[in-house]
Amino acid sequence: MSLPFLLEIGAEEIPDWMIPGALESLGERFRGLGVPHAALRLDATPRRLVLRADGLAERQADAEERILGPAKTAPAKAVEGFARKQGVRLEDLRVESTPRGDYYTCIRKVEGRRTRDILAEALPGVIRGIDFPKTMYWTGKNGPRFIRPIRWIVALLGDQVVPFELAGVHSGAVTAGHRRLGAAAVPVSISDYERKLRENFVILSAEERRKKIEEGIRALRVTLKRDPALLETLVYLTECPTPILGEFDEQFLALPEEVRITVMRHHQKYFSAEGRHFVAVMNTNADPEGLVRRGNERVLRARFNDARFFWETDQKKKLSDRVPDLGHVTFQEKLGSYLEKTERVVELVRQLGGGEAALRAAWLAKCDLTTELVKEFTELQGVVGGLYARAQGEPEAVWQAIYDHYQPVSMEDSIPRNIAGQLVSIADRLDTLRGCFRVGLIPTGSRDPLALRRAAQGIVKIVVEGRHRLALQDLLGGDQQLAGFLEDRVRFYFREVRGFRYDEVNAAMAAGWNDLVDLEERLLRIQKIRPTPDFEPLAASFKRVKNILRQAEFRGGPALDNRLLETGPERELYEEMQRIAGLPIESVITSLRPKVDLFFDKVLVNAPDEKLRLNRLTLLHNLLAEFSTIADFSEIVTNS
Numbered sequence: 001m002s003l004p005f006l007l008e009i010g011a012e013e014i015p016d017w018m019i020p021g022a023l024e025s026l027g028e029r030f031r032g033l034g035v036p037h038a039a040l041r042l043d044a045t046p047r048r049l050v051l052r053a054d055g056l057a058e059r060q061a062d063a064e065e066r067i068l069g070p071a072k073t074a075p076a077k078a079v080e081g082f083a084r085k086q087g088v089r090l091e092d093l094r095v096e097s098t099p100r101g102d103y104y105t106c107i108r109k110v111e112g113r114r115t116r117d118i119l120a121e122a123l124p125g126v127i128r129g130i131d132f133p134k135t136m137y138w139t140g141k142n143g144p145r146f147i148r149p150i151r152w153i154v155a156l157l158g159d160q161v162v163p164f165e166l167a168g169v170h171s172g173a174v175t176a177g178h179r180r181l182g183a184a185a186v187p188v189s190i191s192d193y194e195r196k197l198r199e200n201f202v203i204l205s206a207e208e209r210r211k212k213i214e215e216g217i218r219a220l221r222v223t224l225k226r227d228p229a230l231l232e233t234l235v236y237l238t239e240c241p242t243p244i245l246g247e248f249d250e251q252f253l254a255l256p257e258e259v260r261i262t263v264m265r266h267h268q269k270y271f272s273a274e275g276r277h278f279v280a281v282m283n284t285n286a287d288p289e290g291l292v293r294r295g296n297e298r299v300l301r302a303r304f305n306d307a308r309f310f311w312e313t314d315q316k317k318k319l320s321d322r323v324p325d326l327g328h329v330t331f332q333e334k335l336g337s338y339l340e341k342t343e344r345v346v347e348l349v350r351q352l353g354g355g356e357a358a359l360r361a362a363w364l365a366k367c368d369l370t371t372e373l374v375k376e377f378t379e380l381q382g383v384v385g386g387l388y389a390r391a392q393g394e395p396e397a398v399w400q401a402i403y404d405h406y407q408p409v410s411m412e413d414s415i416p417r418n419i420a421g422q423l424v425s426i427a428d429r430l431d432t433l434r435g436c437f438r439v440g441l442i443p444t445g446s447r448d449p450l451a452l453r454r455a456a457q458g459i460v461k462i463v464v465e466g467r468h469r470l471a472l473q474d475l476l477g478g479d480q481q482l483a484g485f486l487e488d489r490v491r492f493y494f495r496e497v498r499g500f501r502y503d504e505v506n507a508a509m510a511a512g513w514n515d516l517v518d519l520e521e522r523l524l525r526i527q528k529i530r531p532t533p534d535f536e537p538l539a540a541s542f543k544r545v546k547n548i549l550r551q552a553e554f555r556g557g558p559a560l561d562n563r564l565l566e567t568g569p570e571r572e573l574y575e576e577m578q579r580i581a582g583l584p585i586e587s588v589i590t591s592l593r594p595k596v597d598l599f600f601d602k603v604l605v606n607a608p609d610e611k612l613r614l615n616r617l618t619l620l621h622n623l624l625a626e627f628s629t630i631a632d633f634s635e636i637v638t639n640s
Contacts, residue, residue, distance in 0.1 A: 002159040003637055004114070005037070005053045006190045009127055010152035010176055013046040016236035018132055018147060025131040034113060035060070035482065041206045045239040046180070049130070050204065052190075056157065060112035107273045108247050119162045123155060127166055130238055139167045156190050178239050180204050180283060201285060210235045213281055216243035222273040227535065230265055237269065238283040244280045246270070246297050252304040255311065258383050259373070263303045270300070275487040288552055310373040318392055321369040329369050332450075336437040338366045341431060348427035352470065358420035361401035364389060365424055368402075382406040408458050415462045421465045429455040430475055437482040456489040458470050463516045464493070473514045487513065494523060503637045504530070510632035522630050529586045534593040535636075542595045542633035547619045548605055554617045564615040569598040577623060585630055596623075619636050 001019045007030075014022065023042040028050055030040070038055030056528045069082040072095050074625045083090045086106050114265055144150075144167040155162035155171040164171050177183045188196045194204055203209050208350025213234060217224060220243060226473055234241060253276065254258065264270035264278050271279040279353060280296045287293055327337035335341070366387035368374045374418070377384075386403020394402075401421035405428060408415055416422045432455050436442065443452050477480045490513055494505045500523050513621035529535050549555075564570045576595045580588040605620065607613045627633060 507635035
C-alpha cells in the first residue's frame, strides 16, 4: 500500500535568508534515511518548514542478512551452538571463504519494519540535523539546538500520526495559522493541509507568494526600481503578502536618490517607486483604514530625517580633511589602519600608471568610512564618498572613481565607469590580496571570511573588460601561493563567466596568462578556428609532437642544420614553417596540417643516426615553439 507523508516543523520566525538552504538540507537528510518514496516537495514560510513525499510503503520490504559464524576449524559444539542461536538447522549452514579463512555462515530473513516506526525513530535526528549558519538553545544548556524555538510539529503518514517528541514538542496533526489572522490551532490531514492553511491566511507556496506580490504591485500602477533580491527577501518574510503604496514628503527629494533607496531598501524593506512613492509589503491581507500605510510613512519620515541630518553634518568636513582620521579606523588587525592601506593603494595606482585623477581618487576613496552616513548605512560606502566628492567640487573623473571603486560586487555587476575608478578598484583589491596572503589569511575550502575570491574575481573582470595591458603576475609581490589563487580565478572567469571550453582555457593559459587581454584575444582565436576541419587533427599532431619530445627528454639543443633535412616531407615541413613564421594560426592552419600529417607518415623521427635524430627532434621542437605563444594545443581534447 502506497502512502503520502507530511512533515511540518513550526517555529518562531526563521531569518528569510536561511530558509532556502534549510529546505535543501531537510530534503537531503530525508533522502538519506533510505526510505523509498516518489515525488518530494519542499515548501516554507517564515514560521514553518514543510516536506511532503508520495509513494511511501506501509512496511519496508523483507531482507536477508548474512551472519558470520565460527571458523570451519572450530569445535563441533561451537558450530552447533551458532546454528541453535540463529534458529537454523546445522545442515543449513554454509562454509564461505573470507580474507581471514573459511567460516560458517547462515542467511537469516529480516522482516521489513513498519515505515511509521522507522520515521518515528529517525525524524528527531533529521530535524536536529538541518543545517543553519547558527543555532540556539531554547530549552536550556545541552538541549536540542535549532535556528528558532520549535513550537509545533505535524508528522503524518497517510491518516496516522508519526509519533515522536523533540524538545518537549510532540508530533501531531495540528498546525498553526497566520500569527494575527489565523487560528492558533488548526487540525489538518494530508488531503486538506494546504487548504486549511489558506483558510487561515497562510500561502504555503513561495512561488505563489512571489506572484501575489508582483500582481499586487502591478495593481498599484507604479513604476518600481527593479530589485529581485528584495522581492526574494519579502517572499520569505511573509505568509500572506499584500503590497501597499506609500508616499513621502517632497522635501526629501533633496536627498540623493542612492541614499533614499538605501534607507527604504535596507532598513525598511520597501521598494523604491517613481517620484515620492514607495511600496511596502505587509504580512496581512488588507489595510482598509490605511493604518499600516500611515505607520510606514511615519517610520520612513524619521529615517529620512536621520539620513538628512547625517548628510548635512558630514558636509561640514571635507573628504581631504578626513584622511588623517583613517589612522583610527582598523582595516585588519594584522594589516594596520585604513590610512596605511590608503598609502599602499596610492603607490599601487602609481605603479599601474594611474594619472592625477586616479591618484586623487585613491587618496580619498576610503574617507567616507569616517562619515556618520556610512556608519549608519554601511551599504553606501564608496557611493557616499563619491557623492560627497561631487558636492565638494572634485573633478568628475575623481568622484566617479570613488563612487565606483567597490565595483564589481559580482560577476553580473558592471566595472567602474572610468579608467581612474578601474585602477583604484584593481589596486584596492590587489592590496587586500597581497596583505592577507602575506599574513596567512588565505581562503580554505568553502571558508572565505574576507571575500578574497570575490576580490580576485573582480580584478580579473576589470582587467579583461577594461582592456588593461598589465603584467598581472608581476604585481603579486612574488607570492607563488597568491599567483596560484589568482590563476584559479582567471580559469573560472574565462570558463564559467565567458563560456570558453575548459580545454581551450587550459591550452591558452599554458602559453601564459600574465597579460589577460592577450589571453582573451588568443582564446577568441582558438574559439574561431576550432570548428574548422583542420583544427582537431592538427591539435592531435601537436599532442603527438609533445609526447615524442617528452619521451626523448628533449628540451632543445643545437640549432637546426637544414643540410641534414631529407628531400620530401621533412624538407617540405621545414620550408612551410619558414614561410608561415610569424603569421596568425588561422591563416596557416589549412596549409600546415597536410605537411605535418605527411611528415609523420613518411619520416622516422627516432632515426638510428644520432645527428639525424637530434635534428628531427629540433625541427619538431621549433614547430611546437612557433605556436606555443598562442596556446599549448596538446591540451585540446580531440576525438582521435
